[in-house]
Amino acid sequence: MSSLQKKTDVILIGAGVMSATLGSLLKELAPEWEIKVFEKLASPGEESSNEWNNAGTGHAALCELNYTSEKPDGTIDISKAVQINEQFQLSRQFWAHLIQTGVLHNPQQFIKPIPHMSLVLGESNVSFLKKRFKALTQNPLFQGMEYADEPAKLKEWIPLIMNGRTSSEPIAATKIDSGTDVNFGALTRMMFDYLKDQGVEVHYKHSIKDIKRTPDGSWNVKVHNLDNGRVENHVARFVFIGAGGGSLPLLQKTGIPESRQIGGFPVSGVFMVCKNPDVVEQHHAKVYGKAKVGAPPMSVPHLDTRYIDNKKALLFGPFAGFSPKFLKTGSNMDLIGSVKPNNLMTMLAAGMKEMALTRYLVQQVMLTSEQRMEELREFIPTAKSEDWELVVAGQRVQVIKDTPTGKGTLQFGTEVVSAADGSVAALLGASPGASTAVHVMLEVLRRCFPQELPKWEPKIKEIIPSYGLSLSEHPDLFRQIFSSTSEVLGLNSEDHVTNGVETSPDVVTRSI
Ligand SMILES: Cc1cc2nc3c(=O)[nH]c(=O)nc-3n(C[C@H](O)[C@H](O)[C@H](O)COP(=O)(O)OP(=O)(O)OC[C@H]3O[C@@H](n4cnc5c(N)ncnc54)[C@H](O)[C@@H]3O)c2cc1C
Numbered sequence: 193m194s195s196l197q198k199k200t201d202v203i204l205i206g207a208g209v210m211s212a213t214l215g216s217l218l219k220e221l222a223p224e225w226e227i228k229v230f231e232k233l234a235s236p237g238e239e240s241s242n243e244w245n246n247a248g249t250g251h252a253a254l255c256e257l258n259y260t261s262e263k264p265d266g267t268i269d270i271s272k273a274v275q276i277n278e279q280f281q282l283s284r285q286f287w288a289h290l291i292q293t294g295v296l297h298n299p300q301q302f303i304k305p306i307p308h309m310s311l312v313l314g315e316s317n318v319s320f321l322k323k324r325f326k327a328l329t330q331n332p333l334f335q336g337m338e339y340a341d342e343p344a345k346l347k348e349w350i351p352l353i354m355n356g357r358t359s360s361e362p363i364a365a366t367k368i369d370s371g372t373d374v375n376f377g378a379l380t381r382m383m384f385d386y387l388k389d390q391g392v393e394v395h396y397k398h399s400i401k402d403i404k405r406t407p408d409g410s411w412n413v414k415v416h417n418l419d420n421g422r423v424e425n426h427v428a429r430f431v432f433i434g435a436g437g438g439s440l441p442l443l444q445k446t447g448i449p450e451s452r453q454i455g456g457f458p459v460s461g462v463f464m465v466c467k468n469p470d471v472v473e474q475h476h477a478k479v480y481g482k483a484k485v486g487a488p489p490m491s492v493p494h495l496d497t498r499y500i501d502n503k504k505a506l507l508f509g510p511f512a513g514f515s516p517k518f519l520k521t522g523s524n525m526d527l528i529g530s531v532k533p534n535n536l537m538t539m540l541a542a543g544m545k546e547m548a549l550t551r552y553l554v555q556q557v558m559l560t561s562e563q564r565m566e567e568l569r570e571f572i573p574t575a576k577s578e579d580w581e582l583v584v585a586g587q588r589v590q591v592i593k594d595t596p597t598g599k600g601t602l603q604f605g606t607e608v609v610s611a612a613d614g615s616v617a618a619l620l621g622a623s624p625g626a627s628t629a630v631h632v633m634l635e636v637l638r639r640c641f642p643q644e645l646p647k648w649e650p651k652i653k654e655i656i657p658s659y660g661l662s663l664s665e666h667p668d669l670f671r672q673i674f675s676s677t678s679e680v681l682g683l684n685s686e687d688h689v690t691n692g693v694e695t696s697p698d699v700v701t702r703s704i
Pocket residue numbers: 205206207208209210211230231232233236237238239240241242245246247248249250251376398399400401434435436437438439442460461510519585586587588619621622623624625626627628
């Protein structure tokens with residue numbers, strides 16, 4: 193049985209951090225608009241945005257080596273790092289605004305300070321890191337970063353990583369104390385609580401089956417109510433497809449020309465988790481290493497202090513893997529079902545080009561637990577198997593599209609795809625991901641609401657003072673914004689980090 197519901201202004205598909213951010217922005221800018229949310233699971237933030245399904249790094253390019261590349265002349269290109277950092281500052285400003293206006297209550301429930309470090313081994317990597325450090329610290333956004341290559345200093349910073357290290361190979365690290373650990377699951381849940389309070393209709397256990405244009409240019413969204421089995425039809429003048437890995441199949445259903453020649457390639461992730469308090473207490477940082485040859489950038493190994501369920505743990509990984517599912521809760525038919533006549537050539541071209549990635553993923557899938565331990569021991573030489581267990585992370589669906597560099601090019605960033613008339617937009621890809629949700633959702637507003645934007649801009653600037661400005665070119669404004677957001681988000685003192693946070697042996701893990 194199907195029923196037709198009355199037309200609404202906005203439909204958000206998926207209750208992850210992206211829909212939460214867009215919904216919260218729209219509630220500020222157009223409070224009178226009616227918004228409906230449909231989520232196929234029973235609660236918000238259960239897929240990639242869940243705290244166990246991502247690494248919780250507040251990506252600000254403080255430690256991720258893949259955002260700074262060495263140019264042929266040997267100098268370091270920091271432009272991507274500056275861009276990511278500026279995007280993260282937008283998120284900090286929006287979150288601080290939500291705290292100040294009482295939308296969110298306790299910043300410690302979703303963001304905590306943690307040093308961000310990069311660690312390299314070998315002469316050429318050490319030379320790269322030193323040059324990167326010099327280039328970054330000339331920019332106001334990266335002030336406070338330190339460099340060390342003396343074992344005594346490194347032992348002070350990362351005792352767990354240095355203890356038992358016998359190799360004489362050169363080693364170096366950078367450290368910056370203004371890094372963050374973000375619980376995107378908690379943030380998503382809190383934003384959805386607020387949206388519900390604001391009268392947004394949030395429907396859980398409602399799965400979107402189809403999206404079709406109506407004669408007046410709106411969108412008819414066919415929804416399967418998983419509780420009673422009924423099919424409902426909801427009409428909206430704007431639809432945001434924030435279905436994470438599930439966005440590509442839904443975008444394809446819209447039939448908009450912009451959805452053609454786009455494919456998706458799922459990469460799964462596995463972390464190793466340690467909950468032994470004796471080990472956990474010896475480490476206090478997010479330490480990012482260098483990706484292995486052939487590894488995609490999101491597979492950079494890192495050893496992180498995490499705060500989940502108000503408990504402290506260490507997570508190492510992610511190990512990449514292959515699963516044809518587009519969502520952790522998806523179907524084995526997702527990948528094959530996404531191959532359409534209009535993207536077949538794009539997908540085939542990508543298959544031919546990405547042999548190194550395929551080899552890498554096959555090799556990762558075949559790893560035994562002892563081989564995973566060996567990779568961990570490159571970080572923690574004294575690591576014991578009994579202290580570590582596996583936890584399955586979320587699925588990332590990397591975008592494949594035709595670009596000026598060739599057919600079927602694998603993209604590692606996040607992409608907004610929208611209809612020419614701005615009536616529908618989808619978010620594809622997952623990197624840098626949740627950290628830059630505010631930047632990405634501002635991009636959705638820019639593309640889809642050009643008529644309203646001039647009217648909205650004064651309010652956006654009030655909420656996000658650096659909107660439209662490059663903070664690296666406005667160092668005084670950066671310092672002012674950084675200091676005020678640090679204060680509001682409780683990032684100035686580390687006292688609260690250990691306050692009430694246990695290093696507990698009963699950290700809940702999900703087994704594979
Ligand atoms: C291993 C891993 C590590 C990561 N690490 C980081 C990190 O350290 N820092 C960072 O910033 N980002 C990180 N990310 C990326 C980040 O998790 C994602 O970018 C972000 O969570 C995506 O949010 P979303 O709202 O788009 O998707 P999701 O959180 O996946 O939400 C999408 C929602 O849509 C629902 N849905 C799907 N299909 C349908 C349908 N047909 N009908 C109704 N509902 C539907 C899903 O159930 C889900 O709840 C990581 C991701 C992974 C996988």
